[in-house]
Amino acid sequence: MANPYLCPNCKTNRTRFNVIEQNPVAVKLDPSTGDVVQQYEDGELDMFHLPYKGSERLIQCGACGIVGEEEMYIKRAQSNPRA
Incomplete structure (x- = not known):
């Protein structure tokens, strides 16, 4: 995260962001109950x-x-640098 950000939607926010780290878990579910039957390792x-x-x-x-x-x-921050 060493790059500046600019919101592509509101186009004004350059300072307040939430970083969402994704941690996917592969599972197999029971089709009737939705319970986890198996959790896969990498x-x-x-x-x-x-x-x-x-x-x-x-x-x-x-x-x-x-x-x-x-x-x-x-990319939005790069295309609209601060003056």
Whole structure:
């Protein structure tokens, strides 16, 4: 997080953000009850279970509440530098 952010939605917030660290857990659920039947460890997914390929970090604007990829906030700040 060594880059400045600018909210791509409200276009004014440069200082107040929530950093959301994602920690996916692969599980197999019972289809009737929704209970966890199995929790998979890294690298042991069965052939029908795709691994999570999403972002490790999301950013939420502390002013308007929009949540998005960190890159959106960085790119917006780069395209609108502070004068």
